[in-house]
Amino acid sequence: MTIEEISKFLSTHNGRDKVIRTLFYTAKLASALTSSEETVFKLETISGQLSACRIVLRLFDDIPMLNYTLTYGLGKQVE
Known part of the structure; x- marks a missing residue:
């Protein structure tokens, strides 16, 4: 992906939501797989x-x- 494609993707609500959702689930998965209390x-x-x-x-x-x-x-x- 070029920087233009990434910029275009992130300029839409759906694009931003997909990136944030992916990061959210990645953090959830990583917290389930790690053993360090601090990292969790x-x-x-x-x-x-x-x-x-x-x-x-x-x-x-x-x-x-x-x-x-x-x-x-x-x-x-307010009426």
């Missing part, structure tokens, strides 16, 4: 952070959802 803790921390990253990207990556979030009324202004 570090890999579990990494996988947790990657999982949280995927959630945030799913919530705020697309423009319509961001627009809806910004225009959603709160309190007395």
Whole structure:
């Protein structure tokens, strides 16, 4: 893969999600296969952070959802 292909792949939501998901499952697998408690803790921390990253990207990556979030009324202004 060239740098242009990688850049194009990562410029889409699906591309970023696939890379993060692959890293997440790799960290999970590595933590299951290692015997060092410290390494297991570090890999579990990494996988947790990657999982949280995927959630945030799913919530705020697309423009319509961001627009809806910004225009959603709160309190007395809501009908």
